[in-house]
Structure formats: structure tokens, C-alpha cells
Amino acid sequence: MSSGGILSLPNELLIAIATAGQGGSVAVQQLRPEWSLSQVCRRFRDIIVGAPVLWTLIELDLHSDMLADIANLYFTRSQACHLRTILRECKDTDDELIAERLSVIVPHIHRIRQLRIFLFANPQIALAPLRHVAAPNLERLEIRNTLEAFEMNPVEIFSLGAPMLTFICMKCITPHFPVPWAAALTHLKLHRDGEWRDSSSSLAATITTQCLCLAHLSLSVVYLEMGRLHLPFLERLHIEIPEEDQHHLLAIFDLFDTPALAEFTISGTHADQILVLFNSTSLPHSSFPALTSLTFVNGSCACRVIPADAHPITSAPRLFPALSSLSLIHQCFTPHLVTGIFASASTWPLLQTLTLCPPGHRSLDDVCEALWNARHAKARTLPKVRLSAPLLARILSREKEEEEKSGMDMEFFDPSQLISAFR
Numbered sequence: 134m135s136s137g138g139i140l141s142l143p144n145e146l147l148i149a150i151a152t153a154g155q156g157g158s159v160a161v162q163q164l165r166p167e168w169s170l171s172q173v174c175r176r177f178r179d180i181i182v183g184a185p186v187l188w189t190l191i192e193l194d195l196h197s198d199m200l201a202d203i204a205n206l207y208f209t210r211s212q213a214c215h216l217r218t219i220l221r222e223c224k225d226t227d228d229e230l231i232a233e234r235l236s237v238i239v240p241h242i243h244r245i246r247q248l249r250i251f252l253f254a255n256p257q258i259a260l261a262p263l264r265h266v267a268a269p270n271l272e273r274l275e276i277r278n279t280l281e282a283f284e285m286n287p288v289e290i291f292s293l294g295a296p297m298l299t300f301i302c303m304k305c306i307t308p309h310f311p312v313p314w315a316a317a318l319t320h321l322k323l324h325r326d327g328e329w330r331d332s333s334s335s336l337a338a339t340i341t342t343q344c345l346c347l348a349h350l351s352l353s354v355v356y357l358e359m360g361r362l363h364l365p366f367l368e369r370l371h372i373e374i375p376e377e378d379q380h381h382l383l384a385i386f387d388l389f390d391t392p393a394l395a396e397f398t399i400s401g402t403h404a405d406q407i408l409v410l411f412n413s414t415s416l417p418h419s420s421f422p423a424l425t426s427l428t429f430v431n432g433s434c435a436c437r438v439i440p441a442d443a444h445p446i447t448s449a450p451r452l453f454p455a456l457s458s459l460s461l462i463h464q465c466f467t468p469h470l471v472t473g474i475f476a477s478a479s480t481w482p483l484l485q486t487l488t489l490c491p492p493g494h495r496s497l498d499d500v501c502e503a504l505w506n507a508r509h510a511k512a513r514t515l516p517k518v519r520l521s522a523p524l525l526a527r528i529l530s531r532e533k534e535e536e537e538k539s540g541m542d543m544e545f546f547d548p549s550q551l552i553s554a555f556r
């Protein structure tokens with residue numbers, strides 16, 4: 134198309150192009166479509182500036198001296214529209230200055246539907262402008278702090294209410310409970326690194342008594358030391374165990390009174406604990422009648438020798454009578470687990486899907502061997518296997534080598550999306 138062609142675009146199409154270009158996060162303000170297109174010519178400028186919807190995604194750098202000017206430009210041009218606001222601190226800036234800059238959004242907080250804040254600061258100081266404020270239209274709130282030194286005290290935020298708030302994600306920041314906006318929450322993610330104790334917090338009690346609508350919950354295990362959780366509508370649960378913590382999986386599972394739970398993912402697990410869990414017949418307090426999907430994830434671990442009392446899992450776990458999908462992502466001793474599941478005397482009648490991403494090359498060979506050996510088990514139905522790229526490649530090359538089909542229902546699985554979902 135010639136430049137004349139571009140310049141003759143109808144107004145609606147130009148606005149649609151600019152809107153489509155806003156999909157990703159652009160670090161440099163001047164590269165955002167509403168800025169670049171408004172500088173093409175006078176007509177484009179008039180159209181872009183006159184389209185409030187193009188000024189509703191506000192991305193601000195908290196270290197920038199220009200923040201207030203840019204923010205006010207967007208607040209003005211977006212007119213009365215609802216807003217998505219992203220505030221980023223990407224280098225160490227004085228906490229008081231961060232608070233001062235962050236306070237520019239307060240007069241417009243009633244228009245903000247989604248708020249994301251990335252901090253490298255003491256949140257007690259940096260988030261102070263949001264403390265005694267109401268956010269009547271806020272639906273999603275995400276605050277991630279990378280400065281862990283200030284994670285000790287819960288942070289009070291929107292103490293005057295946020296009745297529409299359904300989604301919260303906080304990293305290295307804990308909201309000060311009880312809060313006046315917990316009732317509508319359907320998604321809650323609270324993560325922090327390392328050891329942390331807050332004896333005054335009543336997080337478990339608050340979640341149990343205030344967050345009755347929760348459907349998705351994601352927590353660092355450290356929060357669970359505060360008691361059992363009763364959540365009647367919880368469907369998806371993710372628990373993160375830090376590398377240095379040695380929590381017993383059985384004890385973690387026994388903390389949940391969640392009769393509707395369908396998907397449970399735990400990161401930071403080790404195979405010896407999975408074997409204990411799967412060989413247990415009951416828990417003192419908890420049961421999982423609706424649980425269909427279990428995922429165990431790990432990054433790396435130092436486990437080298439499988440404990441002598443780690444019995445293989447040759448039958449479906451009694452604790453999870455409805456389990457149909459099991460995923461082992463970068464899990465130590467994956468070959469041992471797989472060998473048990475595929476052993477000829479094994480009984481897993483409900484298992485439909487087994488997802489495998491073994492760690493390391495040695496483990497790949499062993500898992501490949503275990504799967505290969507199961508190929509003649511025609512007497513029972515084998516689950517569909519979803520395999521990481523290197524494992525799938527091994528099986529396929531084995532088929533070529535042996536001039537025989539594995540006979541298994543296989544498909545490719547990319548673990549990166551699953552892992553990034555927890556970050």
C-alpha cells in the first residue's frame with residue numbers, strides 16, 4: 134500500500150489498528166501505537182487523540198520524572214472511560230518519591246478496573262497513597278514486589294472498600310487482613326520467597342470466613358501454617374513449596390476442606406513424598422472426592438538415591454478416587470514413578486492422561502525405557518501420554534530403531550506455559 138493509501142484509511146480502521154497494537158506491553162512510551170500513529174499527520178493526530186478508548190491503557194514508569202505529565206495526558210484523553218493501569222519501578226528509587234508518583238492515580242481510582250504495580254520498594258511506604266482509599270470499580274489487582282527485605286508486615290490497601298474486586302495477585306506483599314473487599318474474590322494468589330513468619334496474621338481464618346466465593350487459590354506454603362482452609366467452592370489450588378522448606382505433602386493435603394476441588398498443583402515437590410502420598414489410604418481431616426487432576430512440579434533438586442521404603446505406585450491412589458490426570462513436571466525419580474504406573478500388575482483404571490517432562494538426560498532414557506516396556510500391555514487401557522519434546526523425540530527414535538510402534542497414544546506437551554502461570 135502506498136503512503137497515500139495509508140493516509141486514506143477510514144477513521145474506524147485506524148482506531149482498530151491502534152487498538153490491536155496495544156495488545157502487548159511496550160516498555161518505551163513513544164513506541165505505543167497511540168503515540169506513534171498520532172505523529173503521522175494532523176488528521177491521524179485528531180482521530181487518535183479524539184478516541185478516548187485508545188488512552189485507557191496507562192503504563193507508567195515510577196522512576197520517570199515525566200510520570201505525572203504522561204498520566205494526566207492519559208487521564209484527560211480517556212475522558213470517562215474505565216482504565217487499565219500499569220505502574221513499573223525497574224530500578225531503585227526513593228520509596229517516598231515512589232509514593233508521591235503513585236499518588237497521581239488516586240483522584241482517578243474510581244475509573245480504574247485493572248491495576249498492576251511492579252515495585253522494588255518498601256511497600257509500607259510506596260503503597261501508602263492507596264491505604265485509605267476506596268476503589269469502587271477495581272476488578273483486578275496485581276502487585277509484585279522484588280525487594281524481599283520489606284515483606285514482613287501486611288500492607289493495608291483500599292481500606293475504604295473495593296466491592297468489585299474479584300482477582301488479586303500479590304508477590305512479596307501480604308494484604309492486611311481482615312479486608313473490607315474479600316467477599317467478591319474468586320481468584321487469590323499470594324506468593325513470597327523464603328522463610329517468613331507473621332504470628333499476628335489470621336490469613337487462613339480470613340480466607341475461610343471472608344472469601345467464600347474463591348474458585349482459584351494460589352499460595353506459598355508458608356501461609357498454610359496458620360490453619361486449615363474451608364472453601365466450599367474452590368476448584369483450582371496451587372501450593373508453592375520453597376526449595377529450602379521440607380514440608381510433608383501429607384500434612385499439606387490434610388489442611389484443605391475443599392469438597393469441590395478439581396485441580397491441585399504443587400510446585401517444589403519430591404518423588405519420595407509423592408510415593409508416600411499415593412500409598413496412603415486416608416487423611417485425618419481431608420478428602421478429595423472431586424479431584425481429577427494432580428500436577429507435581431519441581432525445578433531442580435539434589436535427590437540422587439530413592440529411599441529404600443519408597444514403594445512404587447502400582448495402583449491408583451486411594452486418597453484421590455476420581456483422579457484421571459497426573460502430571461510430573463521436572464520431578465525427581467520420574468522413571469521410578471512411571472515404572473510403577475506402567476508395571477504389568479498395575480491398576481489405574483481411571484487414569485486417562487499422564488503428562489511427563491522428566492529432568493535431565495539420564496532420566497529421559499529411563500522414562501523412555503519404562504514407556505517402551507509398557508507397549509505390549511494390551512490387557513489394560515493405558516493412559517494417553519503427553520510428553521516433553523526431548524522425551525517424545527526419544528520414543529520416536531526408538532520406534533525407528535526397533536522398527537516397531539510404541540502403540541501408545543502420545544502427544545507433545547510444552548511445560549513452559551504451565552510453569553509461567555505460577556510466576
Ligand SMILES: [Zn+2]
Pocket residue numbers: 402403404434435436465
Ligand atoms: Zn527431589
